[in-house]
Amino acid sequence: MGDNLDWFISLQESGEKVPILEERPYIEDYAIFYWSAFNILSCSRRVGMGNSYVPLTEIIAYCDLYLIRDVESRIFLSEVITELDSFYLSESNKKSGKVGKGSK
Secondary structure, three states: OHHHHHHHHHHHHOOOOOHHHHOOOOOOHHHHHHHHHHHHHHOOOOOOOOOOOOOHHHHHHHHHHOOOOOHHHHHHHHHHHHHHHHHHHHHHHHHHOOOOOOOO
């Protein structure tokens, strides 16, 4: 959807049925921070034979970059990213029919 989001929204506002917007997941305002962090950190996966986890070192670096200093906040962010990542890898492995590195 990306760059076309505004166009899709304008179509919907004009009364058109836009299936891609109806199927789009809703993210609560408080969760946008975590979703954004996950998307940024997903780029730090190691490239290899299969899917791999987001390294904890990258989550720590993200916390440092965005000045997240509170220990409990850092731990919570790492737990959220790890859970999102586990789900992502599980679904990715299901789609590709692979089970291996990065799967639980």
